[in-house]
Amino acid sequence: MSEPSSSLSSSKDELFQLIKRLGTYLALKMSNLFSISLQKLDPRSVGAIAGLAVAIIFTYRLMRSPAAPPRRQPKRQAPTTSGSSISAQSNATLMPSGACSPSEDLRAQNVVDEFFQPVKPTLGQIVRQKLSEGRKVTCRLLGVILEESSPEELQVKQATVKSSVLDVLLEITKYCDLYLMERVIDDESEKIVLLALENAGIFTSGGLVKDKVLFCSTENGRTSFVRQLEPDWHIDTNPEIVSQLARFIKYQLHVSPTRPERTAPNVFSCPSLEHFFGCV
Template structure:
């Protein structure tokens, strides 16, 4: 008898679960479900219940039973036991059980419909609007240094930008570029990028790190490459390229007014992609 009762309870719970799932899906897909007949909607709900949720429901139910502590009670007399059992059965309203079962079904469905957090790779592709070629300045964006004079002393890759940078190289044809004053600065930059592991992913090679002696040289590089996106910290270059490049990102500590509709701004490359 106890086993039959348990099966009936499970059947009722699955029925409530299916009804709520159908309602939830009608809210989630309002147009498509209106065009379906009741048999199609029932099939969708039944399939989702059978494949996705039933095993979780059974698992959570079994886990709950296992977690209940066992209490040993002295064996009561038969007359006392019968009286207590009848009293307990009468004291539990049927509405309470029904509400509890409905709540369990609702909670499982609500958990399934929670929004899924996108991965960094998905965010990069979305932010870049499916652009496949990107050019990016090094100073102040990839490197901690801010001037060509700094590169004559040292070159340091910003650790916070590495994850985003490597994700861009997986999806885009990336070119890094910078103005330098001597050959030693070039070697110093390449060594810093190599030590940081930028070239190990296979998406970026040393031949795609370009150097020039003037800011105008960098502008010329960008126009020749014709990228979908250019990332720079020099507002003058951003302005000059606005009518030639589809999208630009101006990286600056202080947010500037947009010089054009296709120019975006952010305090850092990683903040633009929300990776902070």
């Protein structure tokens, strides 16, 4: 009569101990997790943590609720041997009540570790975070979007869009009002640049149109464009323009193969645009 009841009680004790160990390990993980600023958690992570907490509380309450009494079973006297009785007593001696086996401890740790696997942010999330939710961006073409680095190189009837920058550029156009600009020597260079951008598929994403690609004949002309547009971010390779605009633009990214000395707190530097967003 007492065997089903004792078996059920034993199973409950084992499950309760597993939950208890899981809770202890979870508390350690949670303390490490909440040492990070909540602003850096995305809604999916917060929801997942809340869901896990609710699941643990529900399971704990379920375990504490009184179990229904087992049905009476016909008394059956199973033949037992002295050997099996000695083995059961030996196991009871080796595994005291309330103790957890190493396998249970490892199981609880694996459950928590699997739940807290870091979620890799998407490129779109990285772009928004890096740009501090900026809504308007201006960017020069040469040396940032194009492989060519000088207006003279455009006169050889060729312009090449960097393949490594395409994904970043398309993500920026999804969240920001993007303007591209460049100094050119002649009208033919303008056509070459626009054709290269079109062939790269930049205009097909819907976030950038040809009217937002601006051309000028001097470096000061590019500075004037930026001042008039008043962007949240400007991206350039010319250190003089970056220095001149530091007082007027909220943030700037100076693209330079070498790491120059920081000229202002709102000016960042990186070897390339894609490097700034962690794409290389």
